[in-house]
Amino acid sequence: MFTIEHEFDATVITLVDEGHAPLGEDVTIHAFEECVTVEQLDPRTDRVQKVTLSMRQLQDLRAAMNLPEGVYRLRPARR
DSSP states (O other), X not given: OEEEEEOSSOEEEEEOOOSSSSOOOOEEEEEOSSEEEEXXXXXXXXXXXXXXXXXXXXXXXXXXXXXXXXXXXXXXXXX
8 A cells, every 4th residue: 555645845655565464664755856765664773764866866776677687877868
């Protein structure tokens, strides 16, 4: 399950793990104009862990999700 909320400066997506136990903590993604942050509570430390991705890193991650193992570099689209 997931939720989507549009705030003033970001789109916030929350991913809720509904699978079989053990379940993972919710993941919250904040999509800003210049970056994307991914946050998840670490129950061992009771602290939220945060990762910030540039838009380029997000583009690379999106492409990597459907590629086999290897090293790649995206090229700008030709016009």
